[in-house]
Amino acid sequence: MPTVTFLPSFRKVEIAKGSTILEAAQKAGFHINVVCGGQGKCGKCKVIVKSGRTEFEHEQYESILSAAEVEDGVCLACQAKVIDDLRVVIPDATLVQEQQILVDSGEIPTTLNPAVWKYFLTLVPPSLDDQSPDLTRLLWEIEKSGGPKERSIYAPLEVIRRIPRVLRESGWKITATVALVPGGYRLIHIEKGDTASHIYGAAVDLGTTTIVVYIRNLADGHIMGIGSSYNHQISCGEDILSRVTFARSGGLQKLQSLAVDSINAALTEASNSAGIDREDIYEVVVAGNTIMTHILMGIDPAYMIEEPYVPVVRRYLTTAAQRIGLGVGENSGLFIFPAVSDFIGGDIIADILASGMAESEEISLLIDIGTNFEVVLGNRDWMFTCAGAAGPALEGGEVLFGMRANPGAIERITIDPVTLVPSFSTIHNQKPKGICG
Ligand code: FES
Structure with a gap:
């Protein structure tokens, strides 16, 4: 060789x-x-x-x-x-150079409505007068604490196997984690002692070029940490069409694992900044364009770039996060935002929800400029939307001095309204090399 x-x-x-x-x-x-x-x-x-x-x-x-x-x-x-x-x-x-990733976020007031809950429980130990099985005893206690009904909670085998030891070693004081799943509820974890306040969710913005993760405390709703990463799929093509071409030539599995690696890198950074253990992330929600989310789930995107432009799935998807390789808690749920069409993905649905335009009577214009460019116009009664390529056109693909947000990229231009003198700033204050998108 x-x-x-x-x-x-x-x-x-x-x-x-x-x-x-x-x-x-x-x-x-x-x-x-x-x-x-x-x-x-x-x-x-x-x-x-x-x-x-x-x-x-x-x-x-x-x-x-x-x-x-x-x-x-x-x-x-x-x-x-x-x-x-x-x-x-x-x-x-x-070489792909270090880029500046925009991670700023204003905390948008939201009603906390997680799909996962923790219950700290003190169980009455069994006796000759009460020989109920461990699992039944545990699920009854969840119901008594205000949780779902005992009969509606499914317990997977790997959790059942841990129950006898955890109950007895903890002196019958445990925390049970229950998640809402299609068709009912699922007991996803049990731990010794009171860990009810250690319950976090991760919101993932899965972009074609960059990935940003926000960790939210599901007990009080606060954003606790932010992390980001390149989308490592860049090494297989910069724009979405190149990625699909790569997937078509047998590279789907590689693209899927690169997406997972990138999310895990951002998850690690976000968990470190939040000072939490990744195992305590019980819910991961991903918003991305339709091709990106197909690839993340290992679904062939090949037919989305040719007429009649049909995705395999448009509805929301859910599975165990570890099943696709995400490094979070055992049995933690993964939720993928639904899409409208091939070109209007779950990222736009997330934009619409976060901006509040779907509840407003006023007409709003929403613009999302990334590697792709999407525009939504409308209000609570109607909406029009369209999409096209943006980033690669400007960021070094077609424009001579276009470049990514690397050191030396002009990131801001200001014209003094009085003197009309222009000024600019570059990333890392380096000598200007080009303009970033
Ligand atoms: S990646 Fe080699 S020419 Fe484009």
């Missing part, structure tokens, strides 16, 4: 002959810009081959590579195939 050595770090990786340099770089842990999803169209994945043989038709890419670049050994990482041992330089401009 050929070895590819990446410079200047001298990181080495072995890769099957015929694999692309891009695949070798990803295996070595580099995040390379793949704006077009590896189709050889964008020229953002340029690398310099210093030594070794590759299979790469320079003539095919004359519009992307200058004669001087070809002379210097520059090729496209997504198209150049590894034939034998290589030494490859990855220029800084080819």
Whole structure:
């Protein structure tokens, strides 16, 4: 198997002959810009081959590579195939750089209505006069404490197995966690002692480029911590169409696990900032565009980018969060916002709910600019909405000086209303390199 050595770090990786340099770089842990999803169209994945043989038709890419670049050994990482041992330089401009992620949030007054509850219970131990089984005794106590009726609570086997030990080791003082699930209620956890105040939910904004997680205390409703991450799927294509193309060529599982990794990274940051244990997150709610949520759930998005543009599912989805790999409490629920259509996803439904425009008589215009751009116009009686691509067009895909929110991007321009003198600020106050979307 050929070895590819990446410079200047001298990181080495072995890769099957015929694999692309891009695949070798990803295996070595580099995040390379793949704006077009590896189709050889964008020229953002340029690398310099210093030594070794590759299979790469320079003539095919004359519009992307200058004669001087070809002379210097520059090729496209997504198209150049590894034939034998290589030494490859990855220029800084080819790597995905650290970005500024907007995480500000105003706390919107909401009525707390979680789908999960904790009950601190003190049970009467069994006796010869009362030989009720442990589970029945526990569920009765939940009902007596104001919880759902004993018969409506389903208890999964893994929780039942823990009951006898936890009850006796705790001196019959335990906290039971019950969740609302389709068709009834579910006993999802039992713990020793009183942990009723340790109950948290995570709201996840699953964007095409970035992911933001908010941790909310489900006992009093406060936002306790915020975390963010890139969407690691960027290494498989920057825009939504490139991701679907990647999924179509057998990459769905990889995209799904990259989305989960990204959410877990943001969850860790948010839990650390909140000072809580991720195991105490019992409810995860995800809002994202329809393609992103399909990929997160491992559902094939292939038919959403061709006529007649049909998603597999539009209704809300729910499952155990750990089932797709999210690092939260055992049996914690995952809820995916429903979508309206292929192009109008659960992120817009979340925007509409959070803005309150669905309850207002006044006509409002809601604009959500991200990698995609959505607009909703209307009030409580009617709404019109439309969507299109936004971010990639501006952020380095089509506009010469467009770039992502990297250091050096102009993020704010002000014109003094009196003197008309313009001024600007850049991310990290670096010399301006371009304008970010
Ligand atoms: S040309 Fe290689 S990712 Fe676009």
